[in-house]
Amino acid sequence: MPHAPNLRLVREHLDCTRCGTCPCCLKSWLDPDTLRAVAETSLIRGPFAAGSAIYRMEDPFRSLFVIEQGAIKTESPLDDGNLHVSGFYFHGDLIGLDSIGEHCYNHDAIALEQTWLCELPFEKLESVGDTHPQLHHTLTRQLGQRIRNSDAVLLRDRYQGAEKRLLLFFRSLCERNLAVVERGRCRLALPMSKTDIASHLGLRPESVSRALGRLQQRGLIRNHMKTIEFPNIDRVLAELSK
Amino acid sequence: MPHAPNLRLVREHLDCTRCGTCPCCLKSWLDPDTLRAVAETSLIRGPFAAGSAIYRMEDPFRSLFVIEQGAIKTESPLDDGNLHVSGFYFHGDLIGLDSIGEHCYNHDAIALEQTWLCELPFEKLESVGDTHPQLHHTLTRQLGQRIRNSDAVLLRDRYQGAEKRLLLFFRSLCERNLAVVERGRCRLALPMSKTDIASHLGLRPESVSRALGRLQQRGLIRNHMKTIEFPNIDRVLAELSK
DNA sequence: CGATCAATTGAGTGTGTTCAATGTCAGTGG
Protein backbone atom coordinates (compact mmCIF):
# COMPACT_ATOMS: atom_id res chain seq x y z
CA MET A 1 0.00 0.00 0.00
CA PRO A 2 1.72 3.19 -1.18
CA HIS A 3 1.98 5.82 1.52
CA ALA A 4 3.47 9.26 1.37
CA PRO A 5 6.43 9.00 3.71
CA ASN A 6 8.12 11.16 6.28
CA LEU A 7 8.32 14.11 3.93
CA ARG A 8 5.01 15.30 5.19
CA LEU A 9 6.43 16.35 8.47
CA VAL A 10 9.13 18.64 7.20
CA ARG A 11 7.43 20.61 4.46
CA GLU A 12 4.79 23.25 4.78
CA HIS A 13 3.37 22.79 1.33
CA LEU A 14 2.26 19.44 0.12
CA ASP A 15 3.77 18.05 -3.01
CA CYS A 16 0.68 16.44 -4.46
CA THR A 17 2.70 15.24 -7.37
CA ARG A 18 4.51 12.82 -5.09
CA CYS A 19 1.80 11.98 -2.59
CA GLY A 20 0.85 8.33 -2.63
CA THR A 21 -2.78 9.17 -2.03
CA CYS A 22 -4.32 8.44 -5.32
CA PRO A 23 -7.47 7.00 -6.75
CA CYS A 24 -10.10 8.83 -4.74
CA CYS A 25 -8.13 12.03 -4.44
CA LEU A 26 -8.08 14.80 -6.98
CA LYS A 27 -4.67 13.79 -8.20
CA SER A 28 -5.55 11.17 -10.74
CA TRP A 29 -7.98 13.53 -12.44
CA LEU A 30 -5.80 16.58 -12.84
CA ASP A 31 -3.13 17.36 -15.35
CA PRO A 32 0.32 18.14 -13.94
CA ASP A 33 -0.06 21.87 -14.31
CA THR A 34 -3.38 22.07 -12.46
CA LEU A 35 -2.10 19.68 -9.87
CA ARG A 36 0.86 21.90 -9.19
CA ALA A 37 -1.38 24.92 -8.77
CA VAL A 38 -3.52 23.01 -6.27
CA ALA A 39 -0.47 21.77 -4.45
CA GLU A 40 0.72 25.29 -3.91
CA THR A 41 -2.46 26.21 -2.06
CA SER A 42 -2.51 23.08 0.06
CA LEU A 43 -1.11 22.58 3.53
CA ILE A 44 -0.01 19.66 5.63
CA ARG A 45 -1.97 19.09 8.82
CA GLY A 46 -1.17 16.56 11.48
CA PRO A 47 -0.64 14.43 13.28
CA PHE A 48 -4.06 14.40 14.91
CA ALA A 49 -4.31 11.94 17.78
CA ALA A 50 -7.14 9.42 17.94
CA GLY A 51 -10.21 11.09 19.37
CA SER A 52 -9.16 14.65 18.58
CA ALA A 53 -11.18 16.94 16.34
CA ILE A 54 -9.99 18.08 12.92
CA TYR A 55 -12.73 20.68 13.02
CA ARG A 56 -16.06 21.19 14.72
CA MET A 57 -19.46 22.47 13.68
CA GLU A 58 -18.81 25.83 15.30
CA ASP A 59 -15.77 26.40 13.11
CA PRO A 60 -16.20 28.50 9.99
CA PHE A 61 -16.04 26.46 6.83
CA ARG A 62 -12.81 27.33 5.11
CA SER A 63 -11.25 24.17 3.75
CA LEU A 64 -11.73 20.72 2.34
CA PHE A 65 -9.38 17.99 3.51
CA VAL A 66 -7.89 14.94 1.88
CA ILE A 67 -6.87 12.15 4.22
CA GLU A 68 -3.28 11.25 3.61
CA GLN A 69 -3.07 8.68 6.34
CA GLY A 70 -5.41 7.62 9.10
CA ALA A 71 -9.18 7.49 9.48
CA ILE A 72 -11.90 9.95 10.37
CA LYS A 73 -15.54 9.88 11.41
CA THR A 74 -17.95 12.73 10.90
CA GLU A 75 -20.81 13.21 13.32
CA SER A 76 -23.58 15.70 13.91
CA PRO A 77 -26.15 16.08 16.67
CA LEU A 78 -29.67 14.68 16.43
CA ASP A 79 -32.68 16.59 17.73
CA ASP A 80 -32.59 14.43 20.85
CA GLY A 81 -29.06 15.59 21.61
CA ASN A 82 -27.39 12.33 20.67
CA LEU A 83 -24.74 12.20 18.00
CA HIS A 84 -25.18 10.60 14.62
CA VAL A 85 -22.11 9.26 12.84
CA SER A 86 -22.73 10.39 9.28
CA GLY A 87 -19.65 8.89 7.69
CA PHE A 88 -16.28 7.20 7.88
CA TYR A 89 -13.40 8.38 5.77
CA PHE A 90 -10.05 6.85 4.94
CA HIS A 91 -6.87 7.24 2.99
CA GLY A 92 -7.51 9.36 -0.10
CA ASP A 93 -11.02 10.47 0.83
CA LEU A 94 -12.14 14.06 0.54
CA ILE A 95 -14.07 15.49 3.47
CA GLY A 96 -16.03 18.68 3.96
CA LEU A 97 -17.96 18.54 0.69
CA ASP A 98 -21.30 18.68 2.44
CA SER A 99 -20.36 21.99 4.02
CA ILE A 100 -19.84 23.83 0.76
CA GLY A 101 -22.11 26.83 0.66
CA GLU A 102 -22.51 27.07 4.45
CA HIS A 103 -20.79 29.39 6.86
CA CYS A 104 -19.81 26.63 9.26
CA TYR A 105 -19.05 22.98 8.91
CA ASN A 106 -22.00 20.66 8.83
CA HIS A 107 -20.50 18.16 11.28
CA ASP A 108 -17.63 17.47 13.63
CA ALA A 109 -14.71 15.60 12.10
CA ILE A 110 -12.96 13.33 14.58
CA ALA A 111 -9.79 11.32 14.03
CA LEU A 112 -10.23 7.62 14.74
CA GLU A 113 -6.53 6.96 14.80
CA GLN A 114 -3.38 8.99 14.30
CA THR A 115 -4.15 10.96 11.16
CA TRP A 116 -2.48 13.27 8.65
CA LEU A 117 -4.38 15.47 6.28
CA CYS A 118 -3.87 17.63 3.29
CA GLU A 119 -5.82 20.86 3.77
CA LEU A 120 -7.27 22.57 0.70
CA PRO A 121 -8.45 26.11 1.49
CA PHE A 122 -11.71 26.35 -0.38
CA GLU A 123 -11.49 29.95 -1.55
CA LYS A 124 -8.07 29.36 -2.99
CA LEU A 125 -9.30 26.17 -4.55
CA GLU A 126 -12.03 28.06 -6.34
CA SER A 127 -9.54 30.69 -7.49
CA VAL A 128 -7.31 28.03 -8.94
CA GLY A 129 -10.35 26.55 -10.60
CA ASP A 130 -11.10 29.86 -12.27
CA THR A 131 -7.86 29.65 -14.21
CA HIS A 132 -7.74 25.85 -14.43
CA PRO A 133 -11.26 24.78 -15.41
CA GLN A 134 -10.34 21.14 -15.09
CA LEU A 135 -10.32 21.57 -11.34
CA HIS A 136 -13.88 22.82 -11.30
CA HIS A 137 -14.97 19.93 -13.46
CA THR A 138 -13.28 17.46 -11.18
CA LEU A 139 -14.77 18.96 -8.07
CA THR A 140 -18.20 18.92 -9.66
CA ARG A 141 -17.79 15.24 -10.43
CA GLN A 142 -16.69 14.49 -6.88
CA LEU A 143 -19.79 16.23 -5.62
CA GLY A 144 -22.01 14.21 -7.92
CA GLN A 145 -20.35 11.06 -6.64
CA ARG A 146 -20.89 12.20 -3.08
CA ILE A 147 -24.61 12.65 -3.67
CA ARG A 148 -24.88 9.17 -5.10
CA ASN A 149 -23.06 7.82 -2.09
CA SER A 150 -25.49 9.45 0.33
CA ASP A 151 -28.43 8.11 -1.64
CA ALA A 152 -26.97 4.62 -1.65
CA VAL A 153 -26.58 4.68 2.13
CA LEU A 154 -30.16 5.81 2.43
CA LEU A 155 -31.41 2.80 0.52
CA ARG A 156 -29.16 0.31 2.24
CA ASP A 157 -30.20 1.40 5.69
CA ARG A 158 -33.83 1.74 4.91
CA TYR A 159 -34.71 -1.53 3.32
CA GLN A 160 -32.21 -4.01 4.68
CA GLY A 161 -32.24 -5.87 7.97
CA ALA A 162 -29.46 -5.48 10.50
CA GLU A 163 -27.39 -8.42 9.26
CA LYS A 164 -27.41 -7.38 5.64
CA ARG A 165 -26.75 -3.78 6.60
CA LEU A 166 -23.63 -4.88 8.41
CA LEU A 167 -22.42 -7.09 5.58
CA LEU A 168 -22.96 -4.29 3.08
CA PHE A 169 -21.09 -1.96 5.36
CA PHE A 170 -18.20 -4.37 5.65
CA ARG A 171 -18.14 -4.81 1.92
CA SER A 172 -17.96 -1.08 1.39
CA LEU A 173 -14.98 -0.98 3.74
CA CYS A 174 -13.31 -3.77 1.80
CA GLU A 175 -13.89 -1.88 -1.42
CA ARG A 176 -12.03 0.98 0.13
CA ASN A 177 -9.06 -1.31 0.63
CA LEU A 178 -9.32 -1.58 4.38
CA ALA A 179 -9.16 -5.34 4.35
CA VAL A 180 -6.01 -7.40 4.64
CA VAL A 181 -5.92 -10.72 2.84
CA GLU A 182 -3.62 -13.46 4.07
CA ARG A 183 -3.77 -17.21 3.68
CA GLY A 184 -7.01 -16.92 1.75
CA ARG A 185 -8.57 -15.32 4.80
CA CYS A 186 -9.89 -11.78 4.59
CA ARG A 187 -9.47 -9.70 7.71
CA LEU A 188 -10.91 -6.30 8.43
CA ALA A 189 -9.36 -4.15 11.18
CA LEU A 190 -12.03 -1.69 12.21
CA PRO A 191 -10.66 1.67 13.32
CA MET A 192 -14.04 2.69 14.79
CA SER A 193 -16.05 1.38 17.73
CA LYS A 194 -19.08 -0.86 17.34
CA THR A 195 -21.12 1.93 18.84
CA ASP A 196 -20.00 4.21 16.02
CA ILE A 197 -20.93 1.57 13.49
CA ALA A 198 -24.34 1.21 15.07
CA SER A 199 -24.92 4.93 14.93
CA HIS A 200 -23.82 5.09 11.33
CA LEU A 201 -26.09 2.22 10.33
CA GLY A 202 -29.06 3.57 12.21
CA LEU A 203 -29.12 0.74 14.72
CA ARG A 204 -28.68 0.32 18.47
CA PRO A 205 -25.36 -1.09 19.66
CA GLU A 206 -27.30 -4.03 21.08
CA SER A 207 -28.79 -4.81 17.69
CA VAL A 208 -25.37 -4.69 16.06
CA SER A 209 -24.00 -7.01 18.67
CA ARG A 210 -26.81 -9.49 18.18
CA ALA A 211 -26.63 -9.34 14.40
CA LEU A 212 -22.89 -9.97 14.51
CA GLY A 213 -23.57 -12.87 16.82
CA ARG A 214 -26.01 -14.40 14.38
CA LEU A 215 -23.62 -13.90 11.45
CA GLN A 216 -20.88 -15.59 13.43
CA GLN A 217 -23.26 -18.41 14.36
CA ARG A 218 -23.84 -19.01 10.69
CA GLY A 219 -20.12 -19.05 10.04
CA LEU A 220 -20.16 -16.01 7.76
CA ILE A 221 -17.85 -13.94 9.91
CA ARG A 222 -15.63 -14.18 12.94
CA ASN A 223 -16.10 -11.29 15.29
CA HIS A 224 -13.37 -10.61 17.81
CA MET A 225 -12.72 -7.22 19.29
CA LYS A 226 -12.09 -4.69 16.60
CA THR A 227 -11.42 -7.16 13.85
CA ILE A 228 -13.83 -9.02 11.63
CA GLU A 229 -12.69 -12.06 9.69
CA PHE A 230 -14.35 -13.59 6.68
CA PRO A 231 -13.47 -17.28 6.55
CA ASN A 232 -15.28 -17.63 3.25
CA ILE A 233 -15.73 -14.41 1.36
CA ASP A 234 -17.77 -16.07 -1.39
CA ARG A 235 -20.49 -17.08 1.03
CA VAL A 236 -20.75 -13.47 2.14
CA LEU A 237 -21.06 -12.24 -1.42
CA ALA A 238 -23.67 -14.89 -2.13
CA GLU A 239 -25.57 -13.77 0.93
CA LEU A 240 -25.54 -10.18 -0.29
CA SER A 241 -26.77 -10.91 -3.77
CA LYS A 242 -29.93 -12.58 -2.59
CA MET B 1 -47.51 32.91 -7.30
CA PRO B 2 -45.33 34.21 -10.14
CA HIS B 3 -45.30 31.94 -13.14
CA ALA B 4 -43.53 32.37 -16.42
CA PRO B 5 -46.40 32.72 -18.86
CA ASN B 6 -47.24 31.57 -22.34
CA LEU B 7 -43.98 32.85 -23.75
CA ARG B 8 -42.42 29.52 -23.14
CA LEU B 9 -44.34 27.91 -25.92
CA VAL B 10 -43.22 30.17 -28.70
CA ARG B 11 -39.53 30.56 -28.12
CA GLU B 12 -36.83 28.01 -28.61
CA HIS B 13 -34.38 29.59 -26.22
CA LEU B 14 -35.39 30.40 -22.71
CA ASP B 15 -35.09 33.94 -21.51
CA CYS B 16 -33.91 33.25 -18.00
CA THR B 17 -33.82 36.95 -17.35
CA ARG B 18 -37.62 37.04 -17.50
CA CYS B 19 -38.49 33.64 -16.11
CA GLY B 20 -40.42 33.82 -12.86
CA THR B 21 -38.67 30.79 -11.53
CA CYS B 22 -36.42 32.27 -8.97
CA PRO B 23 -35.21 31.53 -5.51
CA CYS B 24 -34.04 27.97 -5.91
CA CYS B 25 -32.97 28.37 -9.51
CA LEU B 26 -29.64 29.62 -10.67
CA LYS B 27 -31.04 32.98 -11.60
CA SER B 28 -30.84 34.78 -8.32
CA TRP B 29 -27.19 33.86 -7.94
CA LEU B 30 -25.89 34.94 -11.30
CA ASP B 31 -25.00 38.36 -12.58
CA PRO B 32 -26.85 39.49 -15.73
CA ASP B 33 -23.97 38.70 -18.01
CA THR B 34 -23.51 35.14 -16.82
CA LEU B 35 -27.24 34.64 -16.78
CA ARG B 36 -27.47 35.66 -20.39
CA ALA B 37 -24.73 33.24 -21.34
CA VAL B 38 -26.58 30.43 -19.57
CA ALA B 39 -29.85 31.43 -21.16
CA GLU B 40 -28.33 31.08 -24.60
CA THR B 41 -27.45 27.46 -23.99
CA SER B 42 -30.80 26.57 -22.47
CA LEU B 43 -33.86 25.13 -24.15
CA ILE B 44 -37.54 24.97 -23.43
CA ARG B 45 -39.00 21.51 -22.98
CA GLY B 46 -42.63 20.71 -22.58
CA PRO B 47 -45.37 20.23 -21.99
CA PHE B 48 -44.90 16.79 -20.49
CA ALA B 49 -48.15 15.09 -19.59
CA ALA B 50 -48.69 13.62 -16.13
CA GLY B 51 -47.09 10.20 -15.98
CA SER B 52 -44.71 10.72 -18.88
CA ALA B 53 -40.95 10.46 -18.54
CA ILE B 54 -38.64 13.45 -18.86
CA TYR B 55 -35.77 11.00 -19.13
CA ARG B 56 -35.02 7.47 -18.06
CA MET B 57 -32.05 5.66 -16.58
CA GLU B 58 -31.09 4.22 -19.94
CA ASP B 59 -30.71 7.69 -21.42
CA PRO B 60 -27.22 9.18 -21.57
CA PHE B 61 -26.74 11.98 -19.09
CA ARG B 62 -26.56 15.19 -21.07
CA SER B 63 -28.51 17.87 -19.26
CA LEU B 64 -29.71 19.28 -16.01
CA PHE B 65 -33.26 20.59 -15.88
CA VAL B 66 -34.95 23.40 -14.02
CA ILE B 67 -38.67 23.01 -13.44
CA GLU B 68 -40.47 26.03 -14.74
CA GLN B 69 -43.92 24.77 -13.97
CA GLY B 70 -45.26 21.45 -12.78
CA ALA B 71 -43.92 18.71 -10.56
CA ILE B 72 -41.66 15.72 -10.99
CA LYS B 73 -40.74 12.58 -9.13
CA THR B 74 -37.48 10.71 -9.53
CA GLU B 75 -37.38 6.98 -9.02
CA SER B 76 -34.89 4.17 -9.34
CA PRO B 77 -35.20 0.41 -9.03
CA LEU B 78 -34.44 -1.48 -5.83
CA ASP B 79 -32.64 -4.82 -5.84
CA ASP B 80 -36.00 -6.55 -5.46
CA GLY B 81 -37.22 -4.94 -8.67
CA ASN B 82 -39.55 -2.49 -7.02
CA LEU B 83 -39.20 1.23 -7.57
CA HIS B 84 -38.03 3.66 -4.97
CA VAL B 85 -39.16 7.27 -5.23
CA SER B 86 -35.98 9.15 -4.42
CA GLY B 87 -37.34 12.66 -4.63
CA PHE B 88 -40.05 15.15 -5.53
CA TYR B 89 -39.24 18.34 -7.37
CA PHE B 90 -41.22 21.49 -7.98
CA HIS B 91 -41.17 24.94 -9.50
CA GLY B 92 -37.62 26.26 -9.54
CA ASP B 93 -35.91 23.02 -8.56
CA LEU B 94 -32.86 21.71 -10.36
CA ILE B 95 -32.84 18.02 -11.24
CA GLY B 96 -30.18 15.67 -12.50
CA LEU B 97 -27.43 16.76 -10.11
CA ASP B 98 -26.94 13.25 -8.79
CA SER B 99 -26.12 12.03 -12.30
CA ILE B 100 -23.15 14.33 -12.78
CA GLY B 101 -20.09 12.24 -13.52
CA GLU B 102 -22.06 9.24 -14.80
CA HIS B 103 -22.74 8.17 -18.34
CA CYS B 104 -26.44 7.69 -17.80
CA TYR B 105 -29.00 9.22 -15.52
CA ASN B 106 -29.20 7.81 -12.06
CA HIS B 107 -33.00 7.59 -12.01
CA ASP B 108 -36.14 7.98 -14.08
CA ALA B 109 -37.73 11.41 -13.97
CA ILE B 110 -41.51 11.30 -14.26
CA ALA B 111 -43.90 14.24 -14.55
CA LEU B 112 -46.58 14.22 -11.86
CA GLU B 113 -48.69 16.81 -13.65
CA GLN B 114 -48.40 18.83 -16.81
CA THR B 115 -44.86 20.12 -16.67
CA TRP B 116 -42.53 22.54 -18.44
CA LEU B 117 -38.81 22.49 -18.04
CA CYS B 118 -35.78 24.52 -18.85
CA GLU B 119 -33.08 22.18 -20.16
CA LEU B 120 -29.45 23.04 -19.46
CA PRO B 121 -27.06 20.92 -21.54
CA PHE B 122 -24.35 20.04 -19.10
CA GLU B 123 -21.34 20.24 -21.40
CA LYS B 124 -22.35 23.68 -22.54
CA LEU B 125 -22.99 24.68 -18.96
CA GLU B 126 -19.45 23.71 -18.05
CA SER B 127 -18.11 25.64 -21.03
CA VAL B 128 -19.98 28.73 -19.97
CA GLY B 129 -18.60 28.20 -16.48
CA ASP B 130 -15.07 28.18 -17.81
CA THR B 131 -15.47 31.77 -18.95
CA HIS B 132 -17.91 32.83 -16.22
CA PRO B 133 -16.48 31.40 -12.97
CA GLN B 134 -19.50 32.56 -11.05
CA LEU B 135 -21.50 29.80 -12.68
CA HIS B 136 -19.14 27.14 -11.44
CA HIS B 137 -19.27 28.57 -7.95
CA THR B 138 -23.05 28.60 -8.00
CA LEU B 139 -23.27 25.06 -9.27
CA THR B 140 -20.82 23.93 -6.62
CA ARG B 141 -22.98 25.53 -3.95
CA GLN B 142 -26.13 23.89 -5.33
CA LEU B 143 -24.36 20.55 -5.14
CA GLY B 144 -23.35 21.16 -1.55
CA GLN B 145 -26.94 21.99 -0.74
CA ARG B 146 -28.10 18.87 -2.48
CA ILE B 147 -25.81 16.70 -0.35
CA ARG B 148 -27.14 18.28 2.81
CA ASN B 149 -30.65 17.62 1.61
CA SER B 150 -29.96 13.93 1.06
CA ASP B 151 -28.38 13.66 4.47
CA ALA B 152 -31.36 15.37 6.10
CA VAL B 153 -33.77 12.92 4.47
CA LEU B 154 -31.61 10.08 5.72
CA LEU B 155 -31.93 11.24 9.29
CA ARG B 156 -35.61 12.00 9.10
CA ASP B 157 -36.49 8.62 7.74
CA ARG B 158 -34.20 6.68 9.96
CA TYR B 159 -35.02 7.90 13.40
CA GLN B 160 -38.61 9.11 13.20
CA GLY B 161 -41.82 7.13 13.36
CA ALA B 162 -44.34 7.16 10.54
CA GLU B 163 -46.41 10.07 11.85
CA LYS B 164 -43.49 12.38 12.39
CA ARG B 165 -41.99 11.39 9.07
CA LEU B 166 -45.17 12.45 7.37
CA LEU B 167 -45.42 15.73 9.22
CA LEU B 168 -41.80 16.54 8.42
CA PHE B 169 -42.47 15.68 4.82
CA PHE B 170 -45.49 17.96 4.70
CA ARG B 171 -43.53 20.72 6.31
CA SER B 172 -40.82 20.41 3.71
CA LEU B 173 -43.48 20.74 1.02
CA CYS B 174 -44.85 23.83 2.71
CA GLU B 175 -41.38 25.33 2.82
CA ARG B 176 -41.25 24.83 -0.90
CA ASN B 177 -44.36 26.98 -1.23
CA LEU B 178 -46.71 24.20 -2.18
CA ALA B 179 -49.26 25.15 0.45
CA VAL B 180 -52.14 27.53 -0.07
CA VAL B 181 -53.25 29.57 2.91
CA GLU B 182 -56.80 30.86 3.08
CA ARG B 183 -58.98 31.81 6.01
CA GLY B 184 -56.22 30.92 8.44
CA ARG B 185 -56.33 27.38 7.13
CA CYS B 186 -53.32 25.88 5.44
CA ARG B 187 -54.04 23.51 2.58
CA LEU B 188 -51.62 21.29 0.74
CA ALA B 189 -52.53 19.93 -2.69
CA LEU B 190 -50.40 16.86 -3.23
CA PRO B 191 -49.45 16.26 -6.84
CA MET B 192 -48.21 12.75 -6.07
CA SER B 193 -50.00 9.59 -4.96
CA LYS B 194 -49.95 8.32 -1.39
CA THR B 195 -48.12 5.29 -2.69
CA ASP B 196 -45.37 7.53 -4.02
CA ILE B 197 -45.18 9.27 -0.68
CA ALA B 198 -44.93 5.92 1.06
CA SER B 199 -42.09 4.84 -1.20
CA HIS B 200 -40.28 8.10 -0.71
CA LEU B 201 -40.58 7.89 3.06
CA GLY B 202 -39.55 4.27 3.21
CA LEU B 203 -42.96 3.06 4.40
CA ARG B 204 -45.72 0.81 3.11
CA PRO B 205 -48.82 2.49 1.71
CA GLU B 206 -50.81 0.83 4.49
CA SER B 207 -48.60 2.38 7.12
CA VAL B 208 -48.99 5.81 5.56
CA SER B 209 -52.73 5.40 5.46
CA ARG B 210 -52.89 4.40 9.10
CA ALA B 211 -50.53 7.14 10.23
CA LEU B 212 -52.63 9.73 8.40
CA GLY B 213 -55.67 8.27 10.07
CA ARG B 214 -54.14 8.69 13.50
CA LEU B 215 -53.03 12.24 12.76
CA GLN B 216 -56.54 13.06 11.63
CA GLN B 217 -57.95 11.42 14.72
CA ARG B 218 -55.83 13.71 16.81
CA GLY B 219 -57.06 16.71 14.84
CA LEU B 220 -53.65 17.63 13.51
CA ILE B 221 -54.58 17.22 9.87
CA ARG B 222 -57.55 16.63 7.64
CA ASN B 223 -56.90 14.03 5.00
CA HIS B 224 -59.18 13.96 1.99
CA MET B 225 -58.11 12.60 -1.35
CA LYS B 226 -55.04 14.37 -2.58
CA THR B 227 -55.27 17.31 -0.24
CA ILE B 228 -54.11 17.66 3.32
CA GLU B 229 -55.43 20.46 5.50
CA PHE B 230 -53.89 21.80 8.67
CA PRO B 231 -56.63 23.29 10.85
CA ASN B 232 -54.05 24.45 13.35
CA ILE B 233 -50.55 24.81 11.97
CA ASP B 234 -49.09 25.71 15.35
CA ARG B 235 -50.04 22.39 16.86
CA VAL B 236 -48.24 20.67 14.00
CA LEU B 237 -45.12 22.70 14.57
CA ALA B 238 -45.30 22.02 18.29
CA GLU B 239 -45.60 18.32 17.54
CA LEU B 240 -42.51 18.45 15.37
CA SER B 241 -40.33 20.23 17.85
CA LYS B 242 -40.76 17.63 20.54
C1' DC C 1 -71.44 0.70 -16.41
C1' DG C 2 -67.56 -2.28 -15.57
C1' DA C 3 -62.49 -2.28 -15.21
C1' DT C 4 -58.55 -0.75 -12.98
C1' DC C 5 -55.71 1.32 -9.81
C1' DA C 6 -55.31 3.77 -5.35
C1' DA C 7 -56.57 4.10 -0.68
C1' DT C 8 -58.24 2.18 3.39
C1' DT C 9 -59.10 -1.15 7.19
C1' DG C 10 -58.28 -5.43 9.92
C1' DA C 11 -55.74 -9.32 12.15
C1' DG C 12 -51.47 -11.50 13.04
C1' DT C 13 -46.39 -11.55 12.71
C1' DG C 14 -41.55 -10.12 13.11
C1' DT C 15 -37.53 -7.33 13.76
C1' DG C 16 -35.38 -3.88 16.19
C1' DT C 17 -35.91 -1.20 20.45
C1' DT C 18 -35.90 -0.42 25.32
C1' DC C 19 -34.34 -1.17 29.85
C1' DA C 20 -31.45 -3.45 32.85
C1' DA C 21 -27.68 -6.54 34.07
C1' DT C 22 -23.34 -8.66 33.21
C1' DG C 23 -18.91 -9.14 30.90
C1' DT C 24 -14.57 -7.48 28.71
C1' DC C 25 -10.71 -4.59 27.84
C1' DA C 26 -7.22 -0.61 28.42
C1' DG C 27 -5.41 2.60 31.30
C1' DT C 28 -4.20 4.45 36.01
C1' DG C 29 -2.37 4.62 40.44
C1' DG C 30 -1.33 2.39 44.67
Added chain:
DNA sequence: CCACTGACATTGAACACACTCAATTGATCG
Protein backbone atom coordinates in the same frame (compact mmCIF):
# COMPACT_ATOMS: atom_id res chain seq x y z
C1' DC D 1 1.54 -6.69 40.08
C1' DC D 2 -3.07 -6.06 41.08
C1' DA D 3 -7.24 -3.47 42.26
C1' DC D 4 -9.98 0.14 40.49
C1' DT D 5 -12.10 2.84 36.94
C1' DG D 6 -14.72 4.00 32.82
C1' DA D 7 -15.94 3.05 28.18
C1' DC D 8 -17.41 -0.35 25.26
C1' DA D 9 -19.54 -4.85 24.24
C1' DT D 10 -22.61 -8.47 25.06
C1' DT D 11 -26.86 -10.89 26.66
C1' DG D 12 -31.80 -11.44 28.14
C1' DA D 13 -36.87 -10.39 28.47
C1' DA D 14 -40.78 -7.55 27.32
C1' DC D 15 -42.44 -4.35 24.16
C1' DA D 16 -43.56 -1.28 20.17
C1' DC D 17 -44.02 -0.21 15.63
C1' DA D 18 -44.15 -1.11 11.01
C1' DC D 19 -44.70 -5.08 8.00
C1' DT D 20 -47.33 -8.88 5.62
C1' DC D 21 -51.31 -10.79 3.74
C1' DA D 22 -55.98 -10.36 2.63
C1' DA D 23 -60.38 -8.12 1.97
C1' DT D 24 -63.10 -3.85 1.11
C1' DT D 25 -64.10 0.57 -0.36
C1' DG D 26 -63.42 4.53 -3.26
C1' DA D 27 -62.06 7.19 -7.46
C1' DT D 28 -61.13 7.60 -12.34
C1' DC D 29 -61.47 6.57 -17.10
C1' DG D 30 -62.55 4.21 -21.08
